[in-house]
Amino acid sequence: MNGSYIFLGFKVPKRKLNGVLKLLAILSGINREVTPYYIQRNYGFRFDTLSRAINVLKEAGFITERYEEGPPPKRYIKLTEKGREAAACAKRILELAGVL
Secondary structure (H helix, E strand, O other): OOOEEEEOOEEEEHHHHOOHHHHHHHHHHHOOOEOHHHHHHHHOOOHHHHHHHHHHHHHOOOEEEEEEOOOOOEEEEEEOHHHHHHHHHHHHHHHHOOOO
């Protein structure tokens, strides 16, 4: 089925499973602070998708971010303890959906 997955008997568009869930799963495998650029470069995230996912996860308390001054300024993100718990669930959802 092109562009969608069957998840728990429901047809779910592929794009709905990307973003927040995928970022949680990726961060759980990295287990350290990373820049959004690192995620973009190594995992193929689009900037707008990644930016939205970071904002959602930050609002939920699943990630923290830190800024580093200096040319160029850098932004780092990492999972919180709560985020690690959520990431385990996200990984399982993506596995069940056949994405991971």
